[in-house]
Every structure is written in C-alpha cells, then in structure tokens.
Amino acid sequence: MIDAKGLTKRYGSQLAVDHAYFTVGAGRVTGFLGPNGAGKSTTMRMILGLDRPTAGSVTINGVRYSQLASPLREVGALLDAKAVHGGRSAYNHLSVLAKTNGIPKRRIAEVIGMVGLDSVAGRRSGGFSLGMGQRLGIAAALLGDPGVLMFDEPVNGLDPEGILWIRNLMKSLAAQGRAVFVSSHLMSEMALTADHLVVIGRGKILADEPTARFIERNSTSHVRVRSPQMGELAPRLAAEGWEVRQQPDYSVHVVGADPARIGDVAGQNGLWLHELTLVQSSLEEAFMRLTADSVEYHSTNAQGAAADPLGLPGVPQNVPAWGRPGSEDPE
Amino acid sequence: MSTEIKDSFPSTPRVMADGSAGSGHANFGRLLAAEWTKLRTVRSTFWSFAVLIVVTVGLTALFMAITAATWNNTANRNGNARTDLLADPARTILTSGLGFGQLAICVLGVMVATNEYSTGMVRSTLLASPHRLRTLAAKAITFAVPVFILGEIIGFACFAIGTAILKSHVTVSLSGPHVLRSVIGVGLYLGMLGLFSLAIGQIIRHTAGAITATIAMVIVIDPLAGLLPDSWGAHVAGYLPNNAGVLLMDPTPTGSNVLSAWEGYAVFGIWVAVLFAIASWMLVARDA
Numbered sequence: 067m068i069d070a071k072g073l074t075k076r077y078g079s080q081l082a083v084d085h086a087y088f089t090v091g092a093g094r095v096t097g098f099l100g101p102n103g104a105g106k107s108t109t110m111r112m113i114l115g116l117d118r119p120t121a122g123s124v125t126i127n128g129v130r131y132s133q134l135a136s137p138l139r140e141v142g143a144l145l146d147a148k149a150v151h152g153g154r155s156a157y158n159h160l161s162v163l164a165k166t167n168g169i170p171k172r173r174i175a176e177v178i179g180m181v182g183l184d185s186v187a188g189r190r191s192g193g194f195s196l197g198m199g200q201r202l203g204i205a206a207a208l209l210g211d212p213g214v215l216m217f218d219e220p221v222n223g224l225d226p227e228g229i230l231w232i233r234n235l236m237k238s239l240a241a242q243g244r245a246v247f248v249s250s251h252l253m254s255e256m257a258l259t260a261d262h263l264v265v266i267g268r269g270k271i272l273a274d275e276p277t278a279r280f281i282e283r284n285s286t287s288h289v290r291v292r293s294p295q296m297g298e299l300a301p302r303l304a305a306e307g308w309e310v311r312q313q314p315d316y317s318v319h320v321v322g323a324d325p326a327r328i329g330d331v332a333g334q335n336g337l338w339l340h341e342l343t344l345v346q347s348s349l350e351e352a353f354m355r356l357t358a359d360s361v362e363y364h365s366t367n368a369q370g371a372a373a374d375p376l377g378l379p380g381v382p383q384n385v386p387a388w389g390r391p392g393s394e395d396p397e
Numbered sequence: 398m399s400t401e402i403k404d405s406f407p408s409t410p411r412v413m414a415d416g417s418a419g420s421g422h423a424n425f426g427r428l429l430a431a432e433w434t435k436l437r438t439v440r441s442t443f444w445s446f447a448v449l450i451v452v453t454v455g456l457t458a459l460f461m462a463i464t465a466a467t468w469n470n471t472a473n474r475n476g477n478a479r480t481d482l483l484a485d486p487a488r489t490i491l492t493s494g495l496g497f498g499q500l501a502i503c504v505l506g507v508m509v510a511t512n513e514y515s516t517g518m519v520r521s522t523l524l525a526s527p528h529r530l531r532t533l534a535a536k537a538i539t540f541a542v543p544v545f546i547l548g549e550i551i552g553f554a555c556f557a558i559g560t561a562i563l564k565s566h567v568t569v570s571l572s573g574p575h576v577l578r579s580v581i582g583v584g585l586y587l588g589m590l591g592l593f594s595l596a597i598g599q600i601i602r603h604t605a606g607a608i609t610a611t612i613a614m615v616i617v618i619d620p621l622a623g624l625l626p627d628s629w630g631a632h633v634a635g636y637l638p639n640n641a642g643v644l645l646m647d648p649t650p651t652g653s654n655v656l657s658a659w660e661g662y663a664v665f666g667i668w669v670a671v672l673f674a675i676a677s678w679m680l681v682a683r684d685a
Contacts, residue, residue, distance in 0.1 A: 115523070115527045116523060116524075117684040118684060131527055132528065134527065135422045135423065136422055137423070137524060137526070137527055138524070138525050141524075143524055145520055146517065148517045149516075149517040149519075149520040150518055150521060151439060151516045151518045152516060153439045153441070154435070154439055155438070159521070161434055162431045162434045162438070162525075163431070165427055165430045165434055166423050166427055166428060166525040166526050167423050167427070167525055167526075168422065168423075168424075206521060
C-alpha cells in the first residue's frame with residue numbers, strides 16, 4: 067500500500083506537487099489521472115525515492131522507499147521504457163537488477179517469458195522497439211514478484227494490441243491482490259482499467275474516490291425529447307419534478323429522468339413522441355472540465371473552456387481557487 | 398508480441414518465485430556482483446581495456462625499439478630519449494607508452510559513471526538499490542580492482558618487453574633500488590586514475606564534459622602550472638593529481654620533485670578522496 071501524506075515538491079518558485087494526500091490500496095488498479103505537467107511523474111518519482119520531497123512524506127507498506135531492505139521484492143515500477151543501458155542485453159539488464167536484490171536466476175527467465183521477450187532476450191536492448199522496451203521495463207517491475215506495482219503512462223506510444231495487453235496485465239495483477247498504481251492523462255483509458263481514481267491537476271489532488279463514483283459525480287446526462295404535442299407534454303414532465311429545458315430547435319432536454327419514464331408519461335396521456343434519446347456527456351469532457359483550470363499549457367481554445375464556470379456537482383471546493391494569486395501555497 | 402501472452406500471467410498471488418525468498422537484502426556483496434555484471438556486459442569495457450593494453454604495451458615496445466635502433470645516432474632527436482633512458486631507465490620504460498594508454502582508463506572511468514545518466518539506467522539502478530552511497534562505493538570498487546589488476550599485468554609486461562629490447566644498452570632489473578615498487582606502481586597508479594575519472598564522471602554526469610575535464614586535469618594543467626613564476630610553478634605542478642601520482646613509477650626521483658613517491662601517491666589519493674566526497678554529497682542531494 068502506498069500512503070502519501072502532504073507530499074510536496076517545489077522547483078524554484080514552481081510548485082510541482084502541492085500537499086498531496088492519497089492512498090493506493092491493495093487488490094485494485096488505482097488510476098493516477100491528470101493532464102500533462104500536472105505532477106504525476108514527479109509524484110511517482112518521490113514515491114520511489116528518486117526525487118526528494120520538499121515537504122511531506124510517502125511510504126510503501128509503512129516504510130520509506132529508501133528504507134526498504136529489498137525494494138524490488140516490494141515495489142515494481144515502470145517509469146519509462148528507457149531506464150536501461152542500450153548496449154546491454156535484455157537478459158543481462160534483468161540479471162543486474164536480480165543480483166542486487168538476490169533474486170534467483172530462474173526468475174529472470176520466468177519474467178522474460180511472462181512478457182513474451184524470450185526470442186530477443188539475448189539481444190542488446192538499444193535496438194528494441196518502444197513496445198519491446200516497455201515489455202522489458204515491465205519484466206523488470208515483475209522481477210521481485212512485488213506486492214506494489216507502479217506504471218507511469220504505460221500505454222503511451224503503444225499499438226492497440228500492446229495497449230490491450232497492458233490493460234489485461236494490470237487487471238490481472240490487481241486481481242492477484244497487488245496494489246497497482248498507474249498514471250495516465252487519458253480519462254477514457256482509466257475508465258477502462260482503474261477501479262479507483264486519484265485525480266491530480268497542477269500538483270493538487272482533485273479527487274480520490276472509486277472510478278464509478280467519479281464518473282457518476284462528473285458525467286451529466288439528459289434526455290432529448292421531441293413531440294408534436296410539446297405544449298401539452300412539457301408541463302406534465304415538469305409536474306413529475308424533472309427539470310425541463312426548452313431548446314432552440316424545438317426539442318426539450320429533460321434532466322434527471324430516464325427515457326422509459328418519460329415514455330410512460332407520454333403514453334399515459336396519449337401523447338405522440340418523435341424522439342426520446344438519452345444524451346450522456348462523455349467522461350473525457352467531465353475530466354477536461356475538472357482539470358481545465360489546472361492545465362499548465364493549453365491552447366487558446368482550452369483557455370476559453372477554463373473561463374467557463376465549472377458548475378459541476380461534487381467538484382472539490384478548492385477548484386475555483388486556482389489561479390488566484392497566492393492561492394498555490396496555503397501557508 | 399501476440400495476445401496469448403496474457404495467458405501466461407501468474408494467476409495466483411505468490412510470494413517469491415521459489416517460495417524460498419531468502420532475505421533478498423540488497424547487501425554490499427550483492428551490489429558488488431551487480432556492478433561487476435554491469436561492467437562486463439557492455440562493450441565499452443572490453444574495448445577500453447583492449448585499447449589500454451594494446452596502446453600501452455605496443456607503444457612501449459615501439460619507443461624502446463626506436464631508441465635502441467638509433468642508439469648510436471646521437472645527432473637525431475632520439476638523443477634526448479637516450480639521455481632520459483640512461484638517467485632513469487625504469488621510469489622511461491614504464492611511463493612512455495602508459496602516457497597514451499592511460500587515456501582509455503580516463504574515458505572508461507568517466508563512462509562507468511556517466512552511462513547511468515545518459516542511458517537512464519540510473520533509475521533502474523536506484524530502484525533496485527536506493528542506498529546511493531553504497532551503490533557508488535560498489536561501483537568504484539568493481540571498477541578500480543580490475544583496472545588495478547590489469548595495470549599490474551601491463552606494468553610487468555612493459556618492463557619485461559622494455560628491458561629485453563634495451564638489454565644491450567642499459568641494465569635495469571627488478572632487484573634495483575625501488576624498481577619493483579615502480580613496476581607495481583603502474584597498477585596502483587591506473588587504479589587510482591580510474592577512481593579519479595569515475596568521481597569526475599559522477600560529479601559532472603555528462604560524458605563529453607567529464608572526459609574533457611578529466612583529460613584536462615591529467616594532461617593540460619601541468620604545462621599551465623609551469624607558467625607560474627619562480628618556485629611556484631614547481632610546487633603547484635608537484636601537487637597536481639597526475640604529477641603526484643606518477644612519482645610512484647619513478648625509482649630515482651630527481652631533485653626537482655617536491656614530494657617523495659609515496660607522498661605523491663598519497664596526494665593523488667587525497668585528490669580522489671575529495672572528489673568522491675563531492676560526488677557523494679551531490680549524489681545524495683540531487684534528484685536522480
């Protein structure tokens with residue numbers, strides 16, 4: 067289990083990670099979601115002891131990474147596919163890591179088989195494709211059979227087959243009872259893989275909750291209704307307690323109802339319906355709205371979106387405070 | 398690269414692969430084994446050692462052969478070589494080729510440290526062993542020891558070849574005063590030079606910059622120190638890392654040396670110790 071308490075990283079005047087509190091539990095895939103530059107990689111590097119936090123702390127199974135006696139047996143991490151010496155063969159790379167933690171030789175062959183690199187294990191990794199490099203990185207992460215696994219943007223640059231493979235891998239690792247922490251800037255990807263989400267924007271944790279709940283809170287839906295007898299239908303829908311919004315194209319958007327109930331109301335009153343459509347705003351949209359203010363580098367278009375009042379149910383209170391001068395540092 | 402790979406994921410939670418996890422502790426012996434594996438599984442190590450041997454032994458043989466062949470030809474430039482040789486035969490034999498061959502150790506020593514950063518391997522290294530100073534110590538030892546051993550072999554090889562080529566002109570034997578120490582000094586000097594380069598590589602982190610800095614310290618600074626006025630030049634030059642270090646390979650030091658052989662080696666060692674102190678401090682303080 068990973069436990070971050072007030073984790074903070076400052077580069078000069080830039081606050082890359084701002085008092086982050088979150089936990090990553092066992093037996094599930096926890097998605098670490100945020101736009102590029104939000105502080106995902108910095109947070110992961112602090113968890114792994116590569117970067118030193120400016121303030122706060124983070125522990126793995128109750129211990130700081132640097133205090134782990136045999137780190138590869140407790141944590142496996144894929145930070146980027148290029149954490150290897152290209153002149154060394156895949157097998158030798160894994161052998162170096164295995165020796166450091168006293169992991170038996172046959173485990174090397176085992177993980178090479180698991181990621182499907184058997185045929186190229188003796189080749190120098192410098193010639194590997196991105197997908198092969200990623201597999202080598204995953205083999206290294208699995209080497210010590212750790213209970214905690216971390217992947218930083220693992221599907222970046224992979225072909226669809228590779229993406230599917232990684233998704234299945236992460237799910238099966240979580241199903242085995244391990245804690246899996248995976249970062250991504252793609253909400254759609256996380257919706258498919260993650261059971262739990264930690265959302266980060268400009269270094270601040272915006273949400274830490276089950277994926278289903280995040281989706282429920284942040285995606286909005288309505289039913290589009292068209293009827294030649296709208297004059298009679300609309301008041302009856304409103305009488306049910308639903309919000310009815312007249313649209314310029316003479317359709318009506320009904321919020322808070324499901325299509326079947328609307329059909330029932332129309333049928334009970336003998337009214338005709340020409341359209342009854344459930345319109346769901348995409349999760350991607352919800353995520354973009356949630357993080358719009360926290361995107362560090364955005365196009366002018368996105369800037370417009372950022373100016374839009376969020377008005378989302380359940381958005382944490384601290385959200386509108388971003389961008390206010392001096393709001394970055396609560397002290 | 399096919400989808401059926403996913404079927405081979407381990408299907409049940411397990412502890413260590415064989416159940417007999419042992420401690421798995423990343424202890425120092427394991428770090429040494431890992432660093433040794435790193436060193437021997439990249440080509441640059443082989444090539445640098447090959448260059449060191451071929452250049453040092455080859456040039457020693459070549460220079461001695463030229464000197465011997467032109468022994469009686471006092472008019473040509475090699476008259477100087479002959480004077481040097483007569484004054485201090487062992488030193489000339491041991492250092493003439495080494496002056497060039499040692500650059501291979503400078504380059505390799507730097508690269509052993511900087512490769513970690515240029516390739517990104519350092520992240521894998523530190524994930525496997527987060528104790529940074531222990532890792533640096535293991536790296537230094539696994540590099541210096543093979544260089545020392547190789548240096549001893551080269552020292553004795555150069556001495557044997559050089560004395561054989563010159564035997565009709567000069568007599569020098571291992572039993573002569575300080576000669577054995579000077580031959581053994583080749584390995585000690587190269588081992589220390591390897592550590593010197595590695596520390597600079599660890600501080601600078603960039604291969605090209607660190608190689609430039611190392612070679613500047615070994616070769617370029619000495620003539621600059623000579624430009625200093627009066628006895629300043631001799632004193633400053635005498636304490637430069639390389640000048641101090643080579644004294645160990647000189648059985649008959651001339652009066653101009655400010656340090657004795659072992660004092661010189663100690664000064665070289667202090668340089669290395671200071672560089673390692675800086676490198677260690679930076680390694681711990683900086684983000685990897």
